[in-house]
Amino acid sequence: xxxxxxxxxxxxxxxxxxxxxxxxxxxxxxxxxxxxxxxxxxxxxxxxxxxxxxxxxxxxxxxxxxxxxxxxxxxxxxxxxxxxxxxxxxxxxxxxxxxxxxxxxxxxxxxxxxxxxxxxxxxxxxxxxxxxxxxxxxxxxxxxxxxxxxxxxxxxxxxxxxxxx
Amino acid sequence: xxxxxxxxxxxxxxxxxxxxxxxxxxxxxxxxxxxxxxxxxxxxxxxxxxxxxxxxxxxxxxxxxxxxxxxxxxxxxxxxxxxxxxxxxxxxxxxxxxxxxxxxxxxxxxxxxxxxxxxxxxxx
Numbered sequence: 001x002x003x004x005x006x007x008x009x010x011x012x013x014x015x016x017x018x019x020x021x022x023x024x025x026x027x028x029x030x031x032x033x034x035x036x037x038x039x040x041x042x043x044x045x046x047x048x049x050x051x052x053x054x055x056x057x058x059x060x061x062x063x064x065x066x067x068x069x070x071x072x073x074x075x076x077x078x079x080x081x082x083x084x085x086x087x088x089x090x091x092x093x094x095x096x097x098x099x100x101x102x103x104x105x106x107x108x109x110x111x112x113x114x115x116x117x118x119x120x121x122x123x124x125x126x127x128x129x130x131x132x133x134x135x136x137x138x139x140x141x142x143x144x145x146x147x148x149x150x151x152x153x154x155x156x157x158x159x160x161x162x163x164x165x
Numbered sequence: 166x167x168x169x170x171x172x173x174x175x176x177x178x179x180x181x182x183x184x185x186x187x188x189x190x191x192x193x194x195x196x197x198x199x200x201x202x203x204x205x206x207x208x209x210x211x212x213x214x215x216x217x218x219x220x221x222x223x224x225x226x227x228x229x230x231x232x233x234x235x236x237x238x239x240x241x242x243x244x245x246x247x248x249x250x251x252x253x254x255x256x257x258x259x260x261x262x263x264x265x266x267x268x269x270x271x272x273x274x275x276x277x278x279x280x281x282x283x284x285x286x287x288x289x
Contacts, residue, residue, distance in 0.1 A: 013192045013205070013207055014191075014256055018193075019259065019260045022260075023270070026262040026270040027271065028271055029274060035194060035197055035198070036172065036197065037198065038198060038199040041176060041179070041199040041201050041241050042201065043239065044178075044184045046184050046234050046235060047184075050231070055231075058174060060171060092167070093211035094209035094211050094255055094259050096255070097209035097211075097254075097255035097258070097259070098208075098209050098212050100211055100212070102212075104215075104220065104223055105215055105218075105219075105223065106211060106212055108214045108227045111214065111220070111226075114224060115228065133170045140173045141173055145174045145177035146177065148174055148177075149183070152178070159183065159184045159185070160175075160183055160184070160186075161185070161187075161227075162171040162185055162186070162188075163171070163188045163189070164168045165167045165210060
């Protein structure tokens with residue numbers, strides 16, 4: 001009698017908050033970082049069919065090389081003629097397990113263009129936006145997030161896709 | 166910090182009427198921050214949209230993310246992508262603190278604090 005293959009259960013996701021806390025403690029940082037925590041989330045329903053929506057894209061990668069401690073601000077690049085590469089060296093990602101030489105593995109220019117060609121979404125905005133990563137949640141909430149919203153609105157964005165490294 | 170940053174930005178956009186979806190790999194950070202729609206891709210940090218140069222996988226993942234705009238009816242919707250990385254060794258290795266690297270990490274921390282202090286002393 002044939003038996004159906006049994007797929008392995010999904011592994012437990014890595015606990016990045018605990019992992020990071022232990023790593024920085026080993027580096028001698030005495031105050032554990034307090035991650036943003038909320039009990040509920042705002043929710044904006046889709047106001048029109050997806051096929052009528054213009055999509056904006058937000059990444060945490062950078063348009064230019066930058067040092068880890070360099071001050072950073074919101075930047076924007078072209079989605080009409082997207083760059084062949086973006087810069088990620090200053091960000092925390094798994095540099096042992098993988099690489100970021102394929103920009104589409106973290107900033108999906110090609111996959112989104114194809115969804116437009118298929119008519120799944122109406123269009124992409126002319127620009128994508130680079131969100132600066134900050135330890136200060138207040139800096140993100142009070143400065144960077146409003147600036148990104150302003151730029152997205154300026155671009156005629158209906159919906160936004162956000163992709164962190 | 167990447168996952169927290171986009172989670173905070175997504176909350177701001179949603180609070181101002183703009184629907185969002187996040188594609189990410191640090192599930193605990195995004196869910197603690199609480200966002201409206203989240204496609205969780207259980208890959209090493211760095212390639213949330215799919216393995217490098219695997220454009221077929223990337224299209225599947227991004228397509229699944231776009232579907233969430235229509236399928237999610239409530240806030241804090243997480244969908245786990247069925248995609249698998251393959252070798253799972255990265256799960257234990259990432260930011261691991263071991264007896265072998267403990268002294269090196271302590272030195273790195275001292276160096277980082279020294280550079281930060283120099284930056285703060287620099288005249289504006």
